[in-house]
Amino acid sequence: MRASGEDRRIWIFDTTLRDGGQTMGIDFSCSDKRELSRALDEFGVDYIEAGWPGANPTDDAFFADPPELGSAKLVAFGMTRRKGVSAKEDGVLQSVIKGKSHAVCLFGKTWDFHVQEALKVSLEENLNMIRESIAAVREEGKEAMFDCEHFFDGFKANPTYAVACARAAWEAGASWVVLCDTNGGSMPEEVYQIVLQVKEEVEGVRLGIHCHNDCGLAVANSLAAVAGGARQVQGTINGIGERCGNADLVTVMANLMLKFDFETGVERSRMKELRKISRLLDERLSREPSRQAPYVGVAAFAHKGGVHASAAEKDPRTYEHVSPELVGNERIFVVSNQAGRASMMARLRELGIEVEAGSKVVDVLIKEVKDKEFRGWTFDTAEASFEVLARKRLGLLPELFDLLSYRLHESREEEGESLVSVSVALLVAGERRSASGCGRDSLLALEKAMLEALRQDFALLLEGLCVTDVRVRLRQQGGGKEEEVRVSLCCHGRRGPSRTIGVSHNSSSAFLAALEDAIKWQLL
Template identity: 50%
Template sequence: MNESNRVYLYDTTLRDGAQTSGVDFTVADKAAIARELDTLGIDYVEGGWPGANPTDDAFFADAPNLSRARFTAFGMTRRPGRSAANDPGLNALLDSGAPAVCIVGKSWDFHVDMALGITQAENLSLIRDSIAAIVARGREALFDAEHFFDGYKANPDFTLACAKAAYEAGARWVVLCDTNGGTLPHEVEAIVTAVAKSIPGSHLGIHCHNDTENAVANSLAAVRAGARMVQGTLNGLGERCGNANLVSLLPTLVLKLGYETGVGPDGLKRLVHASRLLDERLNRAPNRHAPYVGEAAFAHKGGLHVSAVARDPSSYEHLDPALVGNRRHVLVSDQAGRSNILSRLMEVGITLSPDDPRIGQLVDTVKRREFEGYAYDGAEAGFELLARRALGEVPDYFHLTSFRVLDERRWNARGELVTMSEATTKLEVAGESLMTVAEGNGPVNALDQALRKALIPAYPALEGMRLVDYKVRILTPQDGTKAVTRVMIESADATGHRWTTVGVSANVIDASFNALSDSITYCLFRAGARIDSRTAAA
């Protein structure tokens, strides 16, 4: 390995990422994410701040056994007025058992004066003493120079003195932090180039925040200037606008710039999995448009694009999606041509001759339905059902005779406002006529419950199906409350597989039923459900 070309990756998802609004990791979440980062080949996994909260204390008390990554504890320098040996915070880091310790310290004279109220000389002592104490305990020491770039622009001599104090005291890495996220790439490159004259690039790291949407660009600029360690988070989690996104940085460093990391080809192929594992832990939908790993990252919609990609993917793709664990995805819309339809059919396992007359019919159907308001570029399961129904492949699992939904809003005996929905459905299921009634916390939920009550006895596969997202869009706002609406429902099964279906109607409940009915049908078709008897298992 060419060490001068080696870039080390430091993940701070479990600490800096936990500062994201709405993110609250459990101990189990932290352990699962740490193990996935280790499997990827990340060099450092920062577990959190021992002593800061019960979750981090519990996590460090039973730290995961990592085979590749170096488990790292995060904290701060000793406090003014205390020696390193008598500082409780610093001792909590040293007692954590983590083989590496990263401490943050001030490097902007404004913060030293305003926040700490100490002399610049004393701030340098805080840094030196803390790093020396870590090294003396046989731990790898890292120093995060907080507000480094703002400090350097205000007083470069003092800020550089802070970095040198850490390096000379034995820090393996001196990490230059763009804490406020306001520095631009050309500034980062110039400043890191200047710092590298005093501290070798093999000991310099970069930590960027994304407040100007430049965290990834700033990190790359620092590497180009000589820094050989990058700190970031999965999916760019982090306070305010987030941190540098390691999911974007990693393939860019390796596949675009030719740097070496601890992540090999197999690790790169796990990027999509790692990104979505984090989203699943946070119970949020993955970003479809995320670079490299999003569903839309290698999606093609225009017919000319699809035709060209079929001949040579490099014509409209910057790399092979399989390298990062993703796949090519052909969208179907009113812009679609025969190439789109054929490619999309092949993706779902349907092979037809290009001159099959049903292809032209399907193109016309898609364009007509999109004119009516359907959108298949975001409802792939809806398109697959449309195509398979046209080919006669989808069984008639159930048939709706009618449904009715009642909404009630009233005050109860305790003076509380209560809203309730009740749905009644009449279905033909496996040769039987069934009427079911169910209540829900809204009309769609009530319909879902009523349908499940009728269908689950015949189709147990529906037990694991759940609705994960529901979107309504007004298509004809000029019509006011009579407007046509489009409903898109995203569902998931017990395996975590997700799919989206679409319904359109001037009645939002009718549109919701259409999308929900297709979602149930897709789940049954994918599970290979049989309809020959009431006891048929999926």
């Protein structure tokens, strides 16, 4: 699929803020759209589709005062004119056209079934609606694009009419005719052949592709369309979108540029910011990043099995298809119950811990990790807990503090709500420190008490430290053994975020074990 000359240029059309906003549980604010628009523009995408002016107050506010962009074009989304009215008389269409945007992308029906059953208009009238709507955008002096809704289903049902719709938009002045797999049910070979045929039948047309992920093939279908001649790719960051999502532009861009040597508006030197863009979206949405996301996930270049880790340390090409640095990621040697000496030594070196090759302490550490993982610890997802454990066993952990005891009392108020009071006792530099905390939740009260007890000795180092994510899981050992509770938490502080884990017979003790690791990691 490698192209040459001008044919190597692919235009990236980001619809995270429009189509991505249709994801269940996602609702972008105006400030979200502003920050993400600026970030996408700085990164180098060509088009940013930010919403539908006139559809809701958020989009109205955004397009009334959009952010200034550098090279990216801001796109407003809308639909072709309604039946029975002209483009100038259609208030919905005019709201889209009059919005403060560089370009307008209109969608229209291209499946005869939808035209006749959903729109209830003749096939010829639908063609007129496409032509007149695109012309109206052009008359306003804006770039016009046309999304051929349900194009692949329409082509399979009536190829002549589907192509006629694409031709109508192109001849009316659309800069791009975008073929949409709206239901996400097409296969890559189908997409390739259909794009190829449209390219041949509509002379000079510039084709784009818009794929949904209902069969898990949105990225593959986007690449198949490029192979067939499409030169604009639409999608969303991290593949968010309605139902199963859209084509993930993070993966698409990495594949196009690193595997097929295409050029995009993103400079190759900026591809190392790919993971940063992915994480920025997750942070705005308060979502946990996908650990196994291609290219940018924390596990994308993680080596866990002993044989794999040993080979990857000698030469990363043995188990890596590209260098993680190209996309802003990093290589990780995971320590787990599958760890051998090679992976353990590699992980320790990553932490800046140098150990003699034949040290017996490493064998002791490996055994302890495996024993703890059998009991419920998962160090491959709790890197900070592993570092604290490793430094402790290797004699490299400073004398910080030890938890001596804690007491917890819960009382029920008249309204039926409970109030939890907690007291803790710590040993810090040979001296006893005590403190108490209270709250509606026992874990929150424990966090308050622990930090208060340490404030006298570590106030500056612990400034701003807070627990942001706690996950509690009851773990059954089997074989007649008692159940244990596993608590993992994410903690933010001066060293950045860390994830730790604790396992015990109750949630309070497990939480304190994880919190103790998190605090010690921040103090290192």
